[in-house]
Amino acid sequence: MTRAALLLFASLLCLPLHAQLPVKSxxxxxxxxxxxxxxxxxxxxxHASPPRVPNYPIIASNIGRIGKLADEDDMRVITTExxxxxxxxxxxxxxxxxxxxxxxxxxxGALGLxxxxxxxxxxxxxxxxxxxxxDWLARRTLDxxxxxxxxxxxxxxxxxxxAQKLVDEMLAKHMEVIELAVxxxxxxxxxxxxxxxxxxxxxxxxxxxxxxxISTGQxxxxxxxxxxxxxxxxxxxxxSNKTIGALAxxxxxxxxxxxxxxxxKAGKFRDELQARIASVENLxxxxx
Numbered sequence: 001m002t003r004a005a006l007l008l009f010a011s012l013l014c015l016p017l018h019a020q021l022p023v024k025s026x027x028x029x030x031x032x033x034x035x036x037x038x039x040x041x042x043x044x045x046x047h048a049s050p051p052r053v054p055n056y057p058i059i060a061s062n063i064g065r066i067g068k069l070a071d072e073d074d075m076r077v078i079t080t081e082x083x084x085x086x087x088x089x090x091x092x093x094x095x096x097x098x099x100x101x102x103x104x105x106x107x108x109g110a111l112g113l114x115x116x117x118x119x120x121x122x123x124x125x126x127x128x129x130x131x132x133x134x135d136w137l138a139r140r141t142l143d144x145x146x147x148x149x150x151x152x153x154x155x156x157x158x159x160x161x162x163a164q165k166l167v168d169e170m171l172a173k174h175m176e177v178i179e180l181a182v183x184x185x186x187x188x189x190x191x192x193x194x195x196x197x198x199x200x201x202x203x204x205x206x207x208x209x210x211x212x213x214i215s216t217g218q219x220x221x222x223x224x225x226x227x228x229x230x231x232x233x234x235x236x237x238x239x240s241n242k243t244i245g246a247l248a249x250x251x252x253x254x255x256x257x258x259x260x261x262x263x264x265k266a267g268k269f270r271d272e273l274q275a276r277i278a279s280v281e282n283l284x285x286x287x288x
Contacts, residue, residue: 157203179250
């Protein structure tokens with residue numbers, strides 16, 4: 001979690017969780033996207049415990065109840081990692097609760113989903129749909145803390161850009177890449193910011209490491225998330241080879257993996273992406 005987010009939580013610990021969360025959290029943005037992309041889905045609820053928030057409360061849903069603590073069924077899913085399946089409401093609903101994971105595969109809570117159901121309907125198919133939704137969320141979740149950050153990270157940041165469309169397309173094509181963020185300075189902008197990513201934080205200003213990569217052209221690489229994730233940050237150019245910012249990306253990592261091979265793979269990915277970038281202006285254009 002960022003220092004600003006930690007300070008926010010520390011100052012609000014005496015308040016109920018629904019009062020601690022921003023008006024629109026990144027987790028709630030993901031929930032809204034799931035509902036929009038799955039018209040038949042009745043209920044979705046994310047249980048997670050960001051730093052300083054114990055007991056896996058609901059941190060985002062389409063039914064409210066923000067701050068409701070995990071019950072015995074929720075905790076059993078979290079601790080055993082076994083999916084809970086149940087026909088409910090007089091046989092009209094099929095409930096699926098499964099482990100919520102981040103992009104490195106870490107167990108960060110529970111995901112509850114409810115589908116409409118008719119007697120004899122294919123329950124295996126509904127469970128597969130639930131798993132697909134969980135995996136979609138995992139590809140867009142850096143960690144539990146990121147789910148309770150503001151979305152966008154800066155209130156005036158634009159989220160539906162051509163850069164975001166490129167990020168989504170590249171991630172769909174390269175499943176080996178689990179983390180991706182584009183840092184540029186928008187035209188007439190004063191700061192280098194994240195303009196697209198698969199983990200939110202849109203509008204977040206570049207830190208010293210980001211700026212060093214841009215100014216020197218030298219990559220930064222290393223493992224994170226207790227050795228589960230290998231991150232590389234490279235200078236980003238447009239298709240004319242003009243330096244326009246930085247590209248941060250990550251891979252699943254195990255001790256003993258070849259760091260040089262991962263760095264080379266990151267370089268090839270960066271080259272493929274920047275061949276599609278005409279200019280910074282093109283990146284930040286609206287592209288809903």
